[in-house]
Amino acid sequence: MKYSEKLRQTYMLFANPANAVPMKKYMRDQFEFFGIKTPERRAILKDFVKEHGLPKKEEFHEVILELWAMPERELQIVAIGLIDFKQKKKELKDEFVPLLEKMITLKSWWDTVDHIASNHVGYLFNHYPAFIHTVGLKWRNSDNIWLRRTMILFQLKYKTNTDTELLAEIIVENLGSKEFFINKAIGWVLREYAKTNPFWVKEFVEKHPLSLLSKREALKHIK
Numbered sequence: 001m002k003y004s005e006k007l008r009q010t011y012m013l014f015a016n017p018a019n020a021v022p023m024k025k026y027m028r029d030q031f032e033f034f035g036i037k038t039p040e041r042r043a044i045l046k047d048f049v050k051e052h053g054l055p056k057k058e059e060f061h062e063v064i065l066e067l068w069a070m071p072e073r074e075l076q077i078v079a080i081g082l083i084d085f086k087q088k089k090k091e092l093k094d095e096f097v098p099l100l101e102k103m104i105t106l107k108s109w110w111d112t113v114d115h116i117a118s119n120h121v122g123y124l125f126n127h128y129p130a131f132i133h134t135v136g137l138k139w140r141n142s143d144n145i146w147l148r149r150t151m152i153l154f155q156l157k158y159k160t161n162t163d164t165e166l167l168a169e170i171i172v173e174n175l176g177s178k179e180f181f182i183n184k185a186i187g188w189v190l191r192e193y194a195k196t197n198p199f200w201v202k203e204f205v206e207k208h209p210l211s212l213l214s215k216r217e218a219l220k221h222i223k
Contacts, residue, residue, distance in 0.1 A: 003055045004066035010048055011074060031073035041074055045081050054085055061099050068106060076112055087123055094128045097135055108146040118156040125154055140170060145179050152185040159196045175209060187217020198222045
């Protein structure tokens with residue numbers, strides 16, 4: 001049996017239809033759910049990997065895409081969890097970037113995109129900075145809001161390593177957007193960076209015509 005199918009069958013054993021209904025509603029009825037809550041979902045994956053290991057290197061990307069194609073949303077989150085294991089083992093390499101792009105643009109929603117952006121893309125762009133000016137530029141110019149959101153958020157955890165000039169450029173490119181997920185991302189990344197440099201964020205907000213949503217989020221914790 002394929003690794004992905006074995007994983008799916010394992011999660012089916014823990015399905016909870018009573019939980020699945022509100023979980024599906026919370027995600028605007030876009031995805032099916034087993035109804036497995038986060039702590040249990042993580043524990044199941046941890047036990048599964050302990051017993052079966054990670055997918056073999058030559059099949060890893062295929063397994064991720066197979067999980068991505070399955071109907072239950074938990075399995076897309078599980079796919080992300082497998083990549084988290086790779087990152088912890090320092091086995092997340094440059095060849096993962098095309099895979100991450102597919103994951104960002106297929107079955108796109110904040111629950112998958114935000115983790116990929118701030119963890120996996122952030123990690124890879126930090127280790128392979130040339131990607132910021134090649135892949136990153138393509139994503140910045142894309143009509144796909146999730147690729148653009150990824151570029152806004154990939155420095156979310158950089159703290160003092162944040163390239164403020166680049167961050168400013170990317171935000172300015174997206175000013176005037178009517179898209180909620182773009183404006184929310186702008187506010188979020190500024191709010192997070194304000195924990196490191198509130199003076200820069202305050203000055204940036206004062207100088208640029210941010211949406212009300214972005215401005216409110218950015219200044220949320222600045223007195």
